[in-house]
Amino acid sequence: MTDKNSPVLRVDNLESYYGPIMAIRGVSLEVREGQIVTVLGANGAGKTTLLKTISGVMDPEKGTVVLENEQIQGEEPDRIVNRGMVHVPEGxxxxxxxTVAENIAMGAYTRSDQQDINRDTEMVYSYFPILKERMSQxxxxxSGGQQQMLAIGRGLMASPRIMLLDEPSLGLSPLLTEEIFAIIRRLNEEQKVTMMLVEQNAAVALGVADYGYVMELGRIVMADDAATLAASKDVQEFYLGISQDENQRGQRRWKQRKTWR
Amino acid sequence: MPGAELGGKRLDFVQLIVSGLANGCVYGLIALGFVMIYKATEAVNFAQGDFMMLGAFFCLGFTNADFMGLNFWLAVPLAMIFMGILGYVFDWGVLRHMSGQSQTSIVILTIAVGFILRFVAGTVWSHEPVSLETPFAGVNLDFGGVVLGVNELLIIVVTIILTVALFVFFSRTKLGIAMQAASQNQLAAYYMGVPVKRIQSLVWALSGVVAAVAGILFASKGAIDPSSGLLGIKAFAAAAIGGFGSLPGALVGGLIIGLIEPLAARFAPDGFAGVARIAPYAILIIVLIFRPGGLFSQTQKKKV
Structure with missing residues (x-):
């Protein structure tokens, strides 16, 4: 289990429908022990649906989700939380x-080891001291940023093997986003929390991630180390907003084709 | 002697208030059932009054000499357990299969269930009013001239105890907080691994138990018949006055309605005795005009 190279989470050929629309069209990916893996993509690429399907809130049409060598696709979310995967939802x-304290306690709903729960509560408060100040509120x-901290802290209380984070930067100022991502990185380094991070803000996400996937229209179109992705021309152009060639007219973008099309 | 007459009026007034409070407690407890289910499942259970009636008949069936003749103090918990099971099974066996249907169809279903329960109760027990045989029926206490029925005092005391117990349950126990969590944000509760469906069934069970208590208290005051459940409409008004989403509001709404009825009857001018019947609804309309969310509205706007 502690093998650095065994994937904690493996998704194979996952297909999932959002109503009549096929939102996930055969996605395969892997998250290894101790990694932060990010899935980048624009609005409507299917990122949130992918996370929901993995965490059991939605049922897949086809494909498998393997958490620590056991298939979990289609199981109820409470079972999946029990198995060690927690989903910190978007918004x-x-x-x-x-109260803040009750919210945090709810994160540990599936656990009953009171001593460990108390220890984890202290751990969460040590990462988010503002929550301790506000615990009976x-x-x-x-505020929005504090609520995001609370959502992450509540997720940690499940003592997860892997944490799915959906758009932690949503609606936050750049400064707060940076603060939250600094904590995410510390949690990964100090508490060894394996994370799968879905983001529209590619710059911050690639900043903390080890590995990244790019998703478009329900498919994975690129996969590489975060550093390689950040350096790739397409990601820079379409996700990081760095214009490649400052050409004469400055309006060639509409013509440029992505390499994966 | 004018003084004695004045004193007599005051005593009369105290009795009026106590009996109004006792009625109000029953309304409040039924309203509590409405609100619990509404908060947990966003559906309104129009059979809540009939649940109360059925709870009373269960107790009556266990304890009355004509039926099983068990000890009253054994019949009460039995009736509560049976109503709890009924609530759970109703949600688990019927409502869970209707998830995704519109609220309207669920509401209509509960109205239909109310009719069925009335028919079943009439067939099994009696279509005519029957009184519940309690150890304290007809026992009165005399407080220096104020004669109060033990049953009325007991209704108030039991309601207070039950309210405190529910408060402790919802604010201190893990299951109670999970019920609150599931009603405030069902999706987030799912994400945290709270078994939302089971929690909802347990809320139905709890509201069945509360309905049983309300029914037993109601029946201890007089007779019960299958259509007694229609007083659920008054309790519905109580819940709306309280803000339909607030448990303390439901109880306060119940007490307001319980008190307004006898007072309106007492002070209505001659020829306007009917005022007592419409008073609860008049209050409802006034509250809804001036505080559309109810007295204890508990709305939370979502931050983005």
Missing amino acids: REIFPLL AAGTL
Whole structure:
């Protein structure tokens, strides 16, 4: 299990429908122990659907999801959380009328080892001291950034083998985004949390990730080390917004074709 | 002597208030059932009043000499357990298969269930009013001239105890907090591994238990018949006054309606005795005009 090279999560040929629309068209990917793997893509590329299908909130049409050598596709989310995969959803989705402390306690719903839960609660508060300050406040009164911290902290309370993070930068200022991603990196380095990170903000995501996938229209179109991706011409052009050739007219972009098309 | 007459009026007034509060407690408990289910499943259970009626009949069936003749104090928990199981099974066996259907069809289903329960209760027990045989029926206490029925005092005491117990349950226990969590953000509860469907069934079970208590309390005050459940409509008004989403609001709404009825009857001018019947709904309309969210509205706007 502790083999550095064994994938914690392996997805093979996953297909999933969002209503009548085929949102995931045969996705395969791997997340290895201790890695941060990012999936980049524009709006509507299918990133969120992919995470939902992996975490069991949606059922796949075809394909397999293997968590630590066991197939989990189509299982109920509570079973999957129990197996060690937690999903921090897009848009934070906290419990607005519960206190911060109660929100965090709910993250450990599937656990009953009270001593370990207390230890993890302290760990979460040490990463997010603001949450400790606000612990008896209703979570709905927190700011957007604090709510995102709460969502991540609540996810950590499940003591996950792997954490799925959906757009942690959504609706946050660049400064807050940087702060959150710094904590994400520290959690990965210090707590050895393996993460799969879905982002539109390619620059910050590639900054923390070890490996990356680029998703378009429900397919994986590129996969490489994060550094290689960040250096690739296409990713720079279409996801990092770095214009390649400052040409004479400055309007060649509409003509340029992506290499994978 | 004018003084004695004044004193007599005051005593009369105290009795009026106590009996109003006792009625209000019953309305409040039924309203509590409405609100619990509404918060957990976003459906309105229009059979809640009939659940109350059925709970009373279960207890009556266990304890009355005409039926099983068990000890009253054994019949009460039995009725509560049976109603809890009924609530759970109803959600698990029927409503869970309707997930994804519109709220309207679920509401209509609960109305239909109400009719069925009325028919079943009438067939099994009685279509005519029957009284529940309690150890304290007709026992009165005399507080220096104020004569109060033990049953009315017991209703108030039991309601207070049940309210405190529910408060502790919802705010201190893991299951109670999970119920709150699942009602505030069902999706997030899913993500955290809370078994939302089972939690919803348990909320139905809990509201069945509360309905049983309400029914037993109601029946201890007088007779019960299969159409007693129609007083659920008044409880629905109570829940709406309280803000349909707030548990304390439901109880307060119940108490307001319980008190307004006897007071309106007492102080209505001659020839306007009917005022007592419409008073609860008049209050409902006034509250909804001036505070559309109810007295204890608990709305939360989502931050983006």
